Structures are given as structure tokens and as C-alpha cells.
Amino acid sequence: MAAMDITILGPAIPAIREAFGLDDRLVSWVFSAWVLANLVSVPVMTKLADRFGRKRLYLLDVALFGSGSLIVALSPSFGVLLVGRVMQGMAASGIFPVAAAVIGAVIPVERRGRAFGLIGSVFGVAFIIGPILAGVMLSFGWRWLYLFNVPVAVGILLMGARILPRSRAESAAPLDWKGLVALAGLLLSLAYALSAFDTSDIAGSLGSWRIGLALATATLLLPVFISVERRAQDPVLRLDLFRNRQVALASVNAIGAGINEAAFIFFPTIVVLAHGVSTSEAAFMLLPMMTAVALGSPLAGRLLDRTGSKFIVLLSNVLLVLGMLGVAISPSSASVFYMGSAMIGLGMAGLLGSSLNYILIHEARKQEKAISQGLISLNISIGQLVSAAAVGAVAASAADPLEGYSNAFLMIVMITLFVVAASFFLRNKDEEQTAIKASETSSM
DSSP: HHHHHHHHHHHHHHHHHHHTTTOOHTHHHHHHHEEEHHHHHHHHHHHHHHHHOOHHHHHHHHHHHHHHHHHHHOOSHHHHHHHHHHHHHHHHHHHHHHHHHHHHHHHHGGGGGHHHHHHHHHHHHHHHHHHHHHHHTTTOOHHHHTTTTHHHHHHHHHHHHSSOOOOOOOOOOOHHHHHHHHHHHHHHHHHHHHHOOOOHHHHHHHOOOOHHHHHHHHHHHHHHHHHHHHHHOOSSSOGGGGGHHHHHHHHHHHHHHHHHHHHGGGGGHHHHHHHOOOOHHHHHHHHHHHHHHHHHHHHHHHHHHHHHHHHHHHHHHHHHHHHHHHHOOOTOHHHHHHHHHHHHHHHHHHIIIIIHHHHHHHHHHHGGGHHHHHHHHHHHHHHHHHHHHHHHHHHHTSSSHHHHHHHHHHHHHHHHHHHHHHHHOOOOHHHHHHHHHHHHHHOO
């Protein structure tokens, strides 16, 4: 439900623009409001889940998502619609990482990889089914796209209340509200600056007082957050977690995955420019990529249980490099595009579907399972925001739009090669299994 919300938005945008009489800048906030709320809420929702119970927060987020969907569907004005989108973004920030944390709590170690892979496959399925569902339901009106979520959310709430296990926090220390507020402010400032950056006017954006103020606020809040966390009894984000090599490398990979994932936004434009097809035909040309994500995620999960995370992470990043390189060098070749986009889909499936979640679930303490999964979501979102701005800036700087996108994708290739090099320092399978056994023993 949460993943499909992303895929139905594109087809719904023209109808929403017409319904409320919006221009391009205003209608973009339908997406931006969701992204900003999602990014800021990740540390809040995941910390609350660890403190007050993962089941309780998961069901709360599902209820919040359904309520936000209902508000969007019934919105009499654009302002009310944005309120609903903010609620959806906040809810989605808890749904994904808390679901992963539940897997870490209830699934045996030897089957966690395939469980993570199954969750990862929903993104591929959503990207295949979402546009088809949107095409059918738009004939009845765009509001039905969001009303559809309400009965789904009710069904999840009823089943979740019966099936999901309870969890209680072990810490009796007061909740680190100062840390939550400082981190939320820092992320909101950073996200606003990146989302407001105009790639067609780089100099003007850099000189904008709004963007400058947002970046200055984020810069000032960073040392404040660090200072608060060092003194907190139960910090929202334990800073020494980043001294762990596995956590630091997983974070680097998550940012790299977000950078590559953001490139998906520009693929339809590239297809139209390179192959001269309509936007609807371009959507069908992306099916190999989406199918690769759907099929590759469970496959990567099964391999993860056998090979360990390092092999999957390295293989996934190499596939991203080769696929992105093929699309960048030869975008006009249909066969190269299909092969390259499928490789990109398989690479994304291995990173987003299982391996990074697998690393963090075993490196965090028992009482930090949700916040550790939120760290992956947080870094992916940062990578997405940075990449979207950078790709647009590079593409706009070229005289030929297609050449500009090729240059931008080559830039992503170079970044991913750095991530490949860093991934060699991950633990091998034997070291990882030893650490997992130690983690499981200490959690008993």
C-alpha cells in the first residue's frame, strides 16, 4: 500500500493539477510534501517504535496512512490535500523500517534474508501494478486512487492486531525529546534546501536567501544535535553506532542506493528523447527494470542467507555500475537500454530489498532495531534528494538534453564505483556469522 502510493502519483498528477487549477511549481508539492514529511519523521517514528512497542507504532502508522489517504480523497482544497499527503509521508516513514524491525524480532536468523527479500519485492510489484491500477481507477476519478487505501488499511489493522507480536522497550530513561526536535529540524532544513534547489538556475539558487537560511540552519543544528545526544540517557541516535564499520559502510551504500534510485525519475524522459516514443509507450519500456526489482528481491534474500551480505552488496553495486554505464553510453540502443535497465533493477533489488537491512538488524542493540532500520531509510532519502538535484543540474548544463542525462548518469557511475570500493571492507560471511551469533546470544 505504501509503496504503491509512490507509483500512482505520477498518473494522478495531471488530474490533481486540473482539479485545483495548479501550475507546475504548486503541483510539485504533492510529491515534495510527502518526501519532506517522510524524511523528517523517520527518526521520530522509529525511535517511538523502539520506546513504546513496534506493534503499537506500526498499527498507528497504518491508521495514519489510511486517514491521510481519506483526507486526500475528500480534500475540498489544495491545502487540505497537502495535509493528507504530509500524514501519508509521516506514516510511510514508520511502516517500512518498523516492518523490517519486526522481521528481525520474529524470524529465525537463517531465514531473515529471504524475509527481507520478500518485503523488498513489493517495490517492484508496486511499480508494475501501480500504473495499471492508476490507469483503470482514473477513469472513475483521481480521488478513488486514494479511497482505495482506506479498506486496505482497515484490513491490515485487523490482521496486524491479531498476528503481530508485542514488544516493549527495555529502557526506563526519559525520551530524548531534545534530540528528536534537533534532528527533525536539521533534516527538515536540509531537505527543504535540496528540494527548493532550482537546477535551471544554479547561481540563483545558491544566492537564494531561503536556501541559504535553510543550509545555515542545518549547519548550526548539527553540533547542537551531537551535543544533545552525547548527554542524553537514551539518545535518539547512538553516535557510537557509526564507529561500527558495518554500520558506516551500510550507510554509505544506502546513500549510493538512493542516488541510483533517484535516477529512475528521469528514465521516462530519457526513453522519450532517445527513442522518440510517447510517454505511455515509455512506461512499458520500463517494465524490464521493474520486473527485475520484483523478481530480484526475493532471489537476493535467499542468496543472502547462504552467501552473507558482502557478496550481495558487491554484486548489486557492480550490476548498478554496468547497467547505468550501458544506459549512459548508448541510450539510443533499445537492446542496451533493456539490458542495462534490467541490471539496474537487479542491483537495486539486492540493496534495497535485503542486504542493508540485514546488516543493520544484526549490528544494532535489541532496543534499537527500529531506529537502525530507519537509518537505512534516512540515508536512502538523503541520497535521493541529492541525486535528483545533481542529475537535474548536470542535465540542464548540456546543450543537448540527452547528452546532459548521459553525463549525469556517468557521474552516478563514478559515485557507485566509490561505493563498490568501500564495500570491499564489509565483513566476509564467516566474520558476519560470528557477529550475528554473538548478537543473538546477547539479546537472549
